[in-house]
Amino acid sequence: MKSLSLLLSVALGLVNVVSAGPAAIECWFVEDAGRGSLAMKPAALLLRPGPGGPPPRPDLDPKLYLSVDDPAGTLRSAFRRYPRDAAAPHCELSSFIPLPASANWARSLTPEQRCPRALDGAWLMVSISSSVFSLSSLLRQQPEPQQEPVLITMATVVLTVLTHTPGPRIQMGQDAVLDLSFSYMPPTPEAASSLAPGPPPFGLEWRRQHLGKGHLLLAATPGLGGKIPATQEGAVAFAAWDDDEPWGPWTGNGTIWLPAVQPFQEGTYLAIVHLPYLQGQVDLELSVYKSPKVSLTPAPLVWAAPGKTPPELLCHVNHFYPSEGLEVEWELRGGPEGGSRKAEGQKWLSSLRHHSDGSVSLLGYLQPPPVTTEQHGARYACRVYHSSLPASGRSVEVTLEVVGFSGPSLEDGIGLFLSAFLFLGLVKVLGWVVAYLTTCKDLKEKKTQ
Incomplete structure (x- = not known):
């Protein structure tokens, strides 16, 4: 009986894992409204209909209420472990027309330059972005909504491109690995039978856009001939199909490795997977950071006579990135009032000093007011806040010694x-x-x- 109970518990646990995630995803259908404007209509993707069948959605156009069939399982798997406390993903739908790739290096994917009839019909592109993942899927719709049990349109996932690193933050000088996976299932049995057994040829493209400029970083067409543009910045891609089943579905890998990332490599990275007449794309936002080194001078002790002004304190904040968002605060710890409080005196910052590696440095100044004997043993602290540091920041301190109190007299x-x-x-x-x-x-x- 215990073994049976254990098996039941494991089975129920597996069911819970498989059925986890939202049953439906709310989206917006975006289309051109003319004169440079866009029109948006509500839509929804039903991933799991539930035991009672699809719930009615009279608020939606039946052609935009989509019951999704996902043969490869990539779209559903992405949501299966979506954190419950995470913000809802942003989802957009748009019309898609199968066309050959426009890039010259990808022309070998479609040498006949003629879209097969197997790709006829209505197509939609789904773009989903969140802090957890980013993906795009190509859906092929059924011509008309089904009437029973509710008005809903059936749609089949053909191609999905997915990354689990939508917003990577890389420490300056460290390597970056931007993961990318994709899956493909021919839209119809006729389309599958018209191809040679095994996964089709594909092209992989990685581009970067930053400050209004963009360029091709890497291109690959595994297994195909043709002239490929030279790889930039030492990038390496792991471009291959992961399996070779005769009729699909197939999964592939397009992960890219960037060595020793520098600030100029920040920006939006576009990963595009090209199949014959089909394309899927995801965007990643890469940012670079470097934590500052903080020191304080003079150190370790600041000497001053009663009623006199201590030496000027300099807080050295060296080699950090990005330059925006840095804050320097001064604190006085201990003394007659005890605890920690903002230090009095004149405070200012120097201008930024730029280094060859892209990092910057600056100085924070504090001219403390005249001291009293009661302040003997108090500590002046410089605390630095920056996006590369924990929320508490980073601080260094020096001790104030008042001459003639317990230290050497004049x-x-x-x-x-x-x-x-x-x-x-x-x-x-x-x-x-x-x-x-x-x-x-x-x-x-x-x-x-």
Whole structure:
């Protein structure tokens, strides 16, 4: 009985894992309304109809209420473990027309330049973005909505392109791995039978856009001839089909590796998978960061006499990126009031100093007010906040020693100076005496010879 209970528990657990995730995804259908404007209509993707069948959606156009058949399972799998506390993904639908790839290097995918009749019909592109993943899918719609049990349109997923790193943050100088996977299932049995057994040829394209400029980073057509543009910035792609089933569905890999990422490589990365007359694309937003090194001078102690102004404090914030969003705050810890509070005095920042690796540095200044004996042992701290640091920031501190309180007094300092001066004079006199005696000895030795 215990074994049976255990098996039931495992089975129920598996069912829960498989059935996890939202049953439907709310979307917007976007189309050109003319004169440079766009029109948006509500739509929905039904991923799991449930035991009672599809729920009615009278608020939707039946052609935009889509019951999704996903033979490869990539679209459903992406939502299967979607965190419940994560924000709802943004979903857009748009019309799609099968066309050959426009890039010259991808022309070998469609040498006949003629779209097969198997790709006729209505097509939609689904673009879904979130902090968890980003994907696009090509759906082929049935011509008309079905009437029973509710008005809904059947749609089959043909191509899905997916990344689980939609917003990678890479430390400057570290390697970046931007993952990309894709899956494909021929839209009809006729289309599958018209092709040679096994996965079709494909093209992979990675582009980067930043500050209004874009360029091709990498292109690949595994298994096909043709002239391919040279790879840029040392990028390497793992471009291949993962399986070779005769009739599909097939899954593939287009992950890219970027060595020693630098700030100029920030931007939007576009990953495009080309199949004959079909294309899927996802966008990734790569950002680079470098945590600052923080130090404080003078250190380790700041000396001041009662009623006098301590030396100017300099907070060195070195080699950080990005330059935006850095904050420097000064704190006074301990002293007669105890605790930690904002330090008084004049504060200002220097201009940025740029380095060859793209990072920047600056100085934070504090001119403290005159001190009192009660402030002996208090600590001045410089705290730095930056997007590359934890929320608490990073801080360094120095201790304030008030002369004459428990440290050396002014008279002690003068006495130490005079002692050092007399000691130095004594050393010089002894040096002269030794030199004189040595000279006299040499003269006597010469006379005896």
